Amino acid sequence: FVPYFNQQTGGAGYSVTNLQSTPGTTPVQVYFPYFQGNSHRYTGIAVANWGTTPADVQFKAYDNDGTPTSTPAEIINPRMVTIPPGAQIAMLAEQIHGLSLDDPRNGWIQAQSSSGQVTGFFLDGDIGPNFLDGAVAGNQLYKNLYFTQTQLGTTVTPGSDFSNLIDVVNPSATPANLTFTLMGGNSNEAQGKATRTLSANGRLAEDLSSLFTGITKPRTNGYVTVTSDVGLVGYQSVDTGTTVYSLPAQPASTATTLYSAQFASGGAGAVRYFTDINLINTSGQTRNLQVRLVDNNGTPVQVSGIKNPASITLPATQQLRARGENVFNLPDAASATSIVEGSLVITADGPGVVGDVTFGDALAQKFMAALPLDGNPVSTLVFSQVAQGGGEARPYFTGIAMYNPNPTAVSVAIDVYSDQGAKTGSAVYLLGAGARVSRTLPQLVPAITEQVRGYIRLTSSGGPVSAFELFGSQNLDFLTAVPAQPINP
16 A cells, blocks of 8 residues: 555655654654854755655744744745655755745754654855855754864954854753853863853854953864753854854763864865864863874875874863864975875873864865764764756865774775665775775766765775765865764664
8 A cells, every 4th residue: 555655646645654663753853053044145954864764854943032933924834844765855944944035034943854764964055155064963962062163363364253153052842051161272271151041942143252252362272161951952153254164062972082084284286275183171181192194095194204193182171273284293284285185093091082173275264164073983874965066157066085994994885866766876985994085976976977966875894984075166165074974774
């Protein structure tokens, strides 16, 4: 009856007869903590249903005060969207709710899925397009979170300032009492405190300079902690005046080894790349760290004068944020005539270290992106969107970087799917011990030359991998980095 019903409805109707005990029939909440914009700025949403069961996903938009968004009168809120098995949707959040870019919106979106086999992410962009960035949408709530960057001040563009948006959502049915603490980078003394009460289903979206009044500019180091009596979702967006990049707020980590499949410093053609390394010791004890730079073949990077590994002592609650060339004693990224690239492996003598990498244009900060450090490599993962080509004046590219942290080789299957669930291309890559590959999607999967919408699934045999996805314009006007989302088949 199930396939018959689907056939008789022209593929538009689905019936689910499974017992309610499998991931495909277990409801899950997915939180999109950012939904705001204006006449030229939008929020994009992608949700991939990688399971074999259709997913009914109800999108419900909330204003910052916690009330369901009700204006304009024509708004569709909530909105139910059915995603067929193996399929994906990629829409503007404004389209989902029947809004135009001229309609006011400043809040967040809760997506309730009938299936736990969905992944999603969101993008903040403009119609230029001059910038594009975002983060994965998760379903985990935490009572303690870390916003890992607190820079403010004048950028390389005269007259422009960093803005640093702290975004916190309380998806629960009860108010949340929040305490924010601003920490200095190399001091264990708090530089500021702020308290807020966040209503049920409410959202706080404040610039760092508003949350902590009186802080001085320019500011390059530091981080913010938030504690709450109920679970939260957190997100951070940094606008440099020339580009925008973002990071999810991070929970405390129990991992003692962290990875980044991205490190680039120096020249490559007309472009110079930098990588900032940001490490925070959230524990109550001093941590001794070894930071290793591994080349794409899995061996330590060896160039003249390099300090590799770099040894770092990080006292309790303190932070190290530094350019990669300073950590490893490499040439200045803005003037180097060759590029050093690879992966980072950071080992600590105890848990509690979190952090991120920020990377981009070392000369004019024309493009920048950021990623949290990965403390949990996995064997099966999904990237919820494909944007390759597009026929625009400035077409998109999609890239993938993968790092093998294992002492033996792994085999990674890359499967690309359309938004209708059809497999559009596949490839298998053998990654040696400690090796990394970073390429565009057509280089990895030659069958994909032009595809906008859809998703990518990676399956590693022989051990877990650390991976992320890049979106950008072909001429690098903007760059977006998105971590992989682990799945449990």
